[in-house]
Amino acid sequence: MKHAVQEIAAPVVEATGRLLHLDPRRGTLADTRIDALPELLRPGDLLVVNDAATLPASLHGVVGGEPVELRLAGEETDGTWRAVAFGAGDWRTPTESRPPPPTLAPGDVLHLGPGLRARVVDRSEVSERLLRIRFETPRERLWAALYQHGRPVQYAYESAPLPLARVQTPYAARPWASEMPSAGRPLRLELLARIRARGVGIASLTHAAGLSSTGDPALDVALPLPERYEIPASTVAAVALARRSGGRVVAVGTTVVRALEGAARSGGGDLRPGSGVTDLRIGQGFEPRVVNGLLSGIHARESSHFELLSAFLPGAFALLYTLHVITGGYRGHEFGDSTLVLG
Amino acid sequence: MELRGKAVIVTGASRGLGAALAEALGRAGARLVLISRDREALGSVVERIRAGGGEAHAVVADVSAPEAAARVAGTSGALVGPADVVIHNAGALGPIPLAPLADTSDADFEQALATNLLGPFRLTRALVGSMALRGRGTVVLVSSDAASTPYAGWGAYGVSKAALEHLGRIWDVELSASGVRFLTVDPGEMDTRMHREAVPEADPATLTRPEQAAERVVTLLREAA
Numbered sequence: 225m226k227h228a229v230q231e232i233a234a235p236v237v238e239a240t241g242r243l244l245h246l247d248p249r250r251g252t253l254a255d256t257r258i259d260a261l262p263e264l265l266r267p268g269d270l271l272v273v274n275d276a277a278t279l280p281a282s283l284h285g286v287v288g289g290e291p292v293e294l295r296l297a298g299e300e301t302d303g304t305w306r307a308v309a310f311g312a313g314d315w316r317t318p319t320e321s322r323p324p325p326p327t328l329a330p331g332d333v334l335h336l337g338p339g340l341r342a343r344v345v346d347r348s349e350v351s352e353r354l355l356r357i358r359f360e361t362p363r364e365r366l367w368a369a370l371y372q373h374g375r376p377v378q379y380a381y382e383s384a385p386l387p388l389a390r391v392q393t394p395y396a397a398r399p400w401a402s403e404m405p406s407a408g409r410p411l412r413l414e415l416l417a418r419i420r421a422r423g424v425g426i427a428s429l430t431h432a433a434g435l436s437s438t439g440d441p442a443l444d445v446a447l448p449l450p451e452r453y454e455i456p457a458s459t460v461a462a463v464a465l466a467r468r469s470g471g472r473v474v475a476v477g478t479t480v481v482r483a484l485e486g487a488a489r490s491g492g493g494d495l496r497p498g499s500g501v502t503d504l505r506i507g508q509g510f511e512p513r514v515v516n517g518l519l520s521g522i523h524a525r526e527s528s529h530f531e532l533l534s535a536f537l538p539g540a541f542a543l544l545y546t547l548h549v550i551t552g553g554y555r556g557h558e559f560g561d562s563t564l565v566l567g
Numbered sequence: 568m569e570l571r572g573k574a575v576i577v578t579g580a581s582r583g584l585g586a587a588l589a590e591a592l593g594r595a596g597a598r599l600v601l602i603s604r605d606r607e608a609l610g611s612v613v614e615r616i617r618a619g620g621g622e623a624h625a626v627v628a629d630v631s632a633p634e635a636a637a638r639v640a641g642t643s644g645a646l647v648g649p650a651d652v653v654i655h656n657a658g659a660l661g662p663i664p665l666a667p668l669a670d671t672s673d674a675d676f677e678q679a680l681a682t683n684l685l686g687p688f689r690l691t692r693a694l695v696g697s698m699a700l701r702g703r704g705t706v707v708l709v710s711s712d713a714a715s716t717p718y719a720g721w722g723a724y725g726v727s728k729a730a731l732e733h734l735g736r737i738w739d740v741e742l743s744a745s746g747v748r749f750l751t752v753d754p755g756e757m758d759t760r761m762h763r764e765a766v767p768e769a770d771p772a773t774l775t776r777p778e779q780a781a782e783r784v785v786t787l788l789r790e791a792a
Binding site for chain 1: 624625626627633634636637638640641642644645646648649689693695696697699700701741742744745
C-alpha cells in the first residue's frame with residue numbers, strides 16, 4: 225500500500241516495540257508496549273493473523289538489451305503473475321524517483337537470470353508498468369529459480385539490503401506476499417503463547433499482500449490491487465465462536481481486514497471458508513461486519529493504510545492520532561512501531 | 568500420524584539414510600521436499616519416488632549457508648504447503664581421515680557446527696512459528712551415539728551432535744505446549760558412504776542398512792501423535 229510517512233520519524237533497523245493503543249469507544253490514546261498486548265485483550269477475543277510468507281519478489285534482468293526490475297505483485301489463478309516493471313537502478317533510489325521501464329509489449333521476453341524467463345502477456349490500461357507475465361519455466365524449477373535470483377522488495381530508507389529471513393513474520397508459511405505483512409512482525413512466539421494463555425484465540429488466514437509502491441502515481445492511487453486470500457474452516461469457526469461468546473475479532477494487519485471483510489461481503493454477509501480474490505477498498509465510512517479491532521503499523525495521513533485505519537476511527541480521532549504519532553516520535557514503515565485500535 | 572498427504576522436508580536426501588527416508592516416506596504418501604547440495608544425486612531420488620507414484624520435489628541448497636533456511640522454507644511452502652514434518656538428516660563429518668581435536672582447524676570445526684547444528688536451528692526457526700500457529704508439527708533430529716560417547720577423532724562431529732540433541736530438548740520444553748513435537752533419533756551404525764569414509768575397516772555385514780533405519784523412523788513418525 226502507498227506510504228506517505230515523511231512526517232513520521234525515520235525508521236530504525238531494530239524495532240522499538242512501542243504500541244499506541246486507541247480506544248475509539250472511550251476516545252482515548254495510550255502509549256504502551258507491544259509486550260502489553262496480552263493484557264489489552266480479553267479472554268474470548270480472537271486474534272487473526274496473515275500467515276503469508278514474503279516472496280523474493282524483486283527480479284532484476286534485461287529485456288531487449290535494457291535493464292529492468294520486475295516486482296511480483298501476485299500470482300493469478302491461471303498461473304500468470306501480475307508484476308510491476310521498473311527501469312534502471314535499484315532499491316537505493318526511492319521508487320517514485322526510479323526511471324520508467326523500457327516500453328514493453330505482449331510477447332516480449334524478459335530474461336531474469338539463468339533458467340528464469342518470462343513473457344509479457346498483457347499490459348494494464350491503468351499504467352504501462354503493470355504487466356501480466358507468464359514464466360516460461362516449469363513450476364518446480366520456477367520456485368527454485370525465483371528463490372535463487374529473486375530478492376525481497378527493498379526499502380530505500382534502509383541502509384543495507386534486507387535478507388529474505390528479515391522480512392518474514394514469525395509464523396510465515398506459504399510465500400504469497402509481495403511485501404511483508406508487517407503488522408505481525410512483532411508477534412514473537414513467546415508473545416503469542418502469552419496471548420493464548422490468557423484465553424484469547426489465535427487463528428490464521430493467508431492473504432497475498434501486494435506491493436506498497438509502484439513509482440507511478442496513476443498506479444499508486446489504484447493500490448491495493450485485487451488480492452487473493454484463503455480462509456481455513458478452522459478460522460471461520462473461531463470467528464463464529466468469538467462472536468457468539470461476545471469476544472472481539474482483532475485483525476493483525478490491514479490485509480486480514482481485507483480478507484475477512486472481502487470474504488464476508490462476497491458471501492452476502494456470511495464468512496465462509498475457502499479462497500477468493502478481493503478488490504475491497506476500505507476507508508472512512510466503511511462498516512466492518514467481522515472485524516472489531518485492528519493491530520497495525522504506524523500510518524501517516526494520505527497512505528492507504530491510514531485510509532483503512534480511518535474506518536475504525538471517528539473523524540476527529542484520526543486527526544488526534546496523527547498528531548500523537550508525530551509528537552510522540554512514533555516510528556513508521558515496515559520495521560516501525562504498532563497501533564492497536566480496540567475498544 | 569497419518570503420513571499420507573503430509574508436507575515433509577528431508578535434508579541430506581540425496582544418499583544414505585536421507586534418500587532411504589525419502590523413498591519410504593514417498594511410499595507412505597507424504598508430499599516431499601528434498602534438500603541436498605548434490606543436484607544430480609537428488610534428481611535421481613526424486614525420479615525414483617515419482618516413478619513409484621509418490622510426490623517429491625528437489626531443492627538444491629546447502630543447509631549450512633545462513634540464507635538457506637528462508638529459501639528452503641519458502642520454496643517448500645510454495646510447492647507442498649506449510650510443513651508438517653521436517654527431518655534434519657544432513658550431516659557433515661569433516662575431513663577424512665578423521666583428525667583429533669588438536670589437529671582440527673577452526674574452519675573444519677565451524678563447518679561441522681554450521682551443517683549439523685546451525686543449519687537445523689535456522690531451518691527449524693523458519694518453520695516452527697507456522698507449526699505452533701497451527702498447533703501441530705514434528706521436527707526430527709538425526710543424531711548419533713557420537714553425541715554421547717566421546718570417540719577419538721569424532722570431535723567436531725560429536726560436539727555438534729551433542730549440541731543438536733540439546734537444541735532439540737530446549738526447543739521441546741519451549742514449544743511442546745504449542746503442539747510441536749521434537750524427536751531425536753539415533754539410526755545406529757549404517758552402511759552408508761559417510762560410514763565407509765569414516766570407518767573403512769568396518770564389515771558391512773555388521774552394519775544396519777539405511778532402508779531398515781528409515782523404516783524405523785517412519786514407524787516412529789506413524790506412532791507419534
